[in-house]
Amino acid sequence: MLELDKLVKLVGDGIEAVVTALGLGPTWVTLVQLIVAALVVVVFAALVVLFLVWWERKVSARFQMRLGPMRVGWHGTIQTIADALKLLQKELITPANVDRGIYFWAPVVTFVAAMAVYVTVPFGKGLIVRDLNIGILYILSITTFTVIGLLMAGWSSNNKYALLGGFRSAAQVVSYEVPMALAIVAVVMLTQTLSMGEIVSQQAKFYQWYIWRQPLGFLIYLVAATAECNRTPFDLPEADSELVAGFVTEYSGMKFAMFFLAEFLNMFTVAAIATTLFFGGWNGPFLPSWMWFLIKTLAGVFVLMWFRWTYPRLRVDQLMSFAWKFLLPLAFINIVLTGLGIYIFRP
Amino acid sequence: MVSDFAAVAVFLGLGVGFVLITFLLAKLVSPSAPNAIKNSTYECGETPFGSAWIQFNVRFYIFALIFVVFDVEAVFLFPWAIAYRSLGLFAFVEMLVFIAILIFGLLYAWRKGVLKWY
Amino acid sequence: MEGIGLTHYLTLSAVVFCIGVFGMLTRRNAVGVLMSIELMFNAVNITLVAFARYVTPATITGQVVAIFTIAVAAAEATVALAIVLLIYQHHRGIDVDRINFMKW
């Protein structure tokens, strides 16, 4: 009853009727439908980020036996909206020595890379914009633009902290990208497809969740994903005490907000991918599918927050050795084990 | 199939549009009073000297070099992973050889000490 | 002439290739030269994939060769950029016009 796929279909048909009535062809129908879908996703992304920022503050406060934001709205619920409005009014300072063009486009690239992922994230039954046949690989490849965005920001700022932060960040993200991709390879060996929609439909029953067959893969993914979103204990790129604010040092107001938005969106993305690959996506009993997706994904985000308030920050050398000397060999072992397992238990 | 990717184009276009509109909005409502001190590069309150565009530590670079090799390998693993079940033992052995050769490279880099940060 | 055909893709490839050739001949910075070479690699890859699509669509061998090209290009870039770094550290510059110490 609360399934949204009927509503989506209704809206889609409505758009089709309106556009056709205007005397335009099927290409235009698809285009308008896609634009509406993209708008919905942008709004959803903004809402998710607003919620996550508030939640992060609340969770961190609870971990430290504080209350967190309490003043604006019930238990500070609209605190983030107030913060967003404040950020909107802040002066957009463009320092004199920056490389203007690249300085301007860096937040755009970072945000668009974070948002474009949602083309193929299955939010629920029938709630996927397009089930691309290279699904998970598309997500991996489009997120590489995040690295480019932060390198652009670090370089163009003409600031030593920003530059060092940007390059540390890039080195870290790419180091953990390899174990992450290899963990996903192990899952793909089981699924035999890259399409996110199909991967979800293969895990209809609880015991079919790929976490049961890929526990090691999931752990590798979890650690690598935490590092990918630059979260503590892997938050070296913006280690406040060493690097001021890393690659965002010279950004202010809305431009800063875009990096912030992208970061929280990435957090949601990695949790959503974990949900889809390992925890059966939107499959679940009783509740509507999109609700299951949100519950599982937010639980994943909560784990990321939990990490942040539990572990101290790693040193940069530990960070690199951990990726290359521990996670990468482990990911290879996982692939070999998966291969053996499939070969032995083949039906 | 190709038409699926129209969605990607729409998302990219709309994403850029969203950011630009937000910036424009911010530009309209926010004050703008630049001055030389405000626009100077932030360096913890000190007067910045020199350019930040100086040479950088080689360590980042070596990790990037190794990364390229393993990134290519990961991309090669994806088609193998999709086709793996339908190909059987031969594919498995073939991939073991592929991975083993690259693990040898990793061990080499390890022994040579380039995976060390210091 | 209906729609876009093989020749269109090949023409695009030719244009990109020639831009790459121009850059390779005229760039002074070694990294710039490498970028031009990457452009040429990509032009060739467009050709391969276009042939795979239009001439041998049943056996997509062109795509296989293209993925090998990508791997080779990545390996080439890795070694070339390492060499660039080494030259820079020894000679404080990567101006290809001045890198002539292998001449004798």
Place this chain on the structure above:
Amino acid sequence: MDTISLAFYALAFLIIAAAIFVVTSKNIFHSAIYLILALFGVAGIYVLLQAPFLAAAQVLIYVGAVSMLMIFAIMLTARIADQTIRHTNEQVPTGLLVSLGLLAVIVYSLWQTPFAISSDPMPEGAGGTLGKLLLTQFALPFEIVSVLLLGALIGAVVIAKKDSVRREPEAPMTPLPKSAEKVAG
């Protein structure tokens, strides 16, 4: 004009414009960014040619790895502040002549050649067919790629390793600007 043609011309324009900027931009970092744009456009062309897997591989390897490596290399080597030095050598007229001549020859022969266009359907799915081909018909090249990558890895390690490089005395720091001295004094 149908959508595919429109997409092709848009992508072709993007690629060619970006490629021209790559080879002509004065700032080498800008060249790198334009190169990324051009490579992304090429990925779009792969999608039009029904090779989505290759498009993803292109973005992952070229944009995510090779371009990033180039940016790192620029970082390590270029003194970008020296934008005043010429970025091209004296071969510009010759280079222009050579590349335009080459272009004319290639394009002329392209439009003269009758290609054996086949209308067989492309195999469905992304990567699966490619995987089978890689592991059966192209098994040997596939293994050789791993050897090649090993070679590249060892080569890069040997060349770029720290103690293989003779440490030269650091260039002297840029002198403090006048204003800074005043503040310091």
